[in-house]
Amino acid sequence: MASAHGTGIKPPARRLTWNDPTVRAVVYQVIALGLVAFGVWYLVSNTLHNLETRKIASGFDFLTREAGFAIGESPIYFGPENTYARAILVGILNTLRVAVVGIILATLLGTIIGIARLSKNWLLAKIASLYVEVMRNIPLLLHLFFWYALITEIMPGPRDALNPMPGVFISNRGIKVPSPTDHFAFDLAAGGFLLGLILSVVVAQWAKKRQERTGLTFPLMWSSLALILGLPLLGWLIGGAPTQLDVPVLRGFNFQGGATLTPEYAALLAGLVIYTAGFIAEVVRSGILAVSHGQWEAASALGFTRGRLLQLIVLPQALRVIIPPMTSQYLNITKNSSLAIAIGYPDIVSIANTTLNQTGQAIEGILVIMGVYLSISLSISLFMNWYNKHIALVER
């Protein structure tokens, strides 16, 4: 009986023909890889040859050499005697400093404007849409130049600096604010703030679990507010409640003491925040609009107040739409902070540029810039993807 099957049509033997899609796929891929490999080989061999004839050293040895230049502002100590590696670290810190603060401020401003644009109040909605249209349609670089010119050219010199609040001075040397002195109590307060943040996350987790178990709600906002504001206050009181602040004073041609927001940092931050807030406003607005009318109407029919409606029905659904484009806005802020070089803020691009001009090691310099941005971009993407998964719709 088995032979009866054996006489059936045998599958044709596999032959190598152009009509076989698998064969074609292999050939195409080999060709593509070959072309890319050849291109890379060609460029690399040219580069090596050029480096040799121009007597440019290659490799990252230069990182351990003395940099010999000064950096305008740095969160950690940096002097000309430090190494290039430390200079690049300063650049990375400066980039992060402006990117993190920029992301927080732009999110706040953008959300406010996005919601304002949806307001029933005609005047408010019009002002918000004017803001969005104007700010989005002007290049960021122009924002930076504009703010930088405004601070350095229009603001008065230190001698007749604007003094909107006691201890705060605005001049063309930047914005001076009082800073906490080196007192133990201020360290305690900072510690209290961090502890408050962590504790409020823990409390939120607990409250969520309890609500799932018992249905009881917990006044989360008030408890978090109390923790985040109360603990630093407690730390400050325990430390002896010092009231002395390091207030800037005019001495000679410039201010002494206090903390400074340099014109470069202030202009970069203002430009980034004001520009990106326009985009974030649109992201928030479209996210809220994406929640269907039925949801609003059903919630109103159930007797939700407007605040509860936003908090419990609309925002959780809107966030799902908002998170992916918001991620790309955060990435944009980080990448756009590279424009700092145009107004002389020492971010990673500016410092890597100085380094490559001094050492002549262009390839290494560019690789440093690209490596830093790729790792920052990747970390933000990973975090936001995790968060997105966390809030995404869980379907069957």
Next chain:
Amino acid sequence: MTNAPEITGETDIAPPVSSTGIVAWMRERLFSSPLNIIMTVLCGLLVIATLPPFIEWALIKAVWISPTADACRAARGGACWAFIAEKHRLILFGLYPYDEQWRPLLAALVNIALIVASCMRRFWNIRLLYIWGIGLVLISWLMWGGVLGLSYVENTKWGGLPLTLILATFGVGFAFPFGIVLALGRRSNMPAIKTLCIMYIELIRGVPLISLLFMSSVMLPLFFPEGFSIDKLLRAQIAIIMFAAAYIAEVVRGGLQAIPKGQYEAADALGLSYWKKTGLIILPQALKIVIPPMVSLFIAMFKDTSLVVIIGIFDLMNATKASLTDTAWKGFAVESYIFVSIIYFVFCFSMSKYSQQLEARLATGHKR
């Protein structure tokens, strides 16, 4: 006996509040609740605090025409538009020879015409390719010259608005085919090609444009054999094309993903080859979907070309900065930045309005 209700003073109710007219509109949109009233007042204060001083500075106290900066300095508290009147040729055309500046003007107009033609639906076919070819030749001839009676102007002298337009238009124009190929590659089921495309797209999208521009200005000369040099402008243009291609690829990929699977399967069932399927069935539908995001991308690229300032190319932004270096006219940065802002704004805003209109026309969804 009648059941009709008696009309007495007790059952009398006030007529409903008027819901039309300016008063009703104001009550509804400005003063409907205490919170609303507070917001209206705050916004009103903001407008009163900013608008009149701005108008006074920009219009009333402004100096419009003056051959020297002294009149501007004398009129304190007013804008100095005379500065723009004096420097507008430099800002708009850069260092292009003064007597020949009608050529970049014409080139810019041709360029704008190209953009407008690309926006018109009746040109959304193969004719657009010819129009672009002719436009490219025309712009190159006007800008470079050297033949047919125009004197030769080397491209280091190009500048201002025409250069910004050229960088943006041809950056996106040439990046477009690359972007489509990359998007198709990313959707391909050949692992090697897919990996190469993903690597390229993610690498470019992960780094800022500035790093690519730096790469083009300091690394590209090292990549090629000795004696082979590409000029600075072309290098910047290549960097912009490389950058735009990665972003276009992602936009096109979105369109490809939106095409229902049935379309692919139907094309396969008809026995179409991959290229016929892609060229005749998939791409025409996918590209139509991605036109609005493509316009947004073009706006973004138009703004981003201003970054070439950093590698020293004389585009609109750099020409503006150059106009500020004149010592006789020092201190009018704000005026000139406002002037360029308006130029950028007019271009970007009109394109974004166009994109919104298009989106509304192409949209088929539930709207209330």
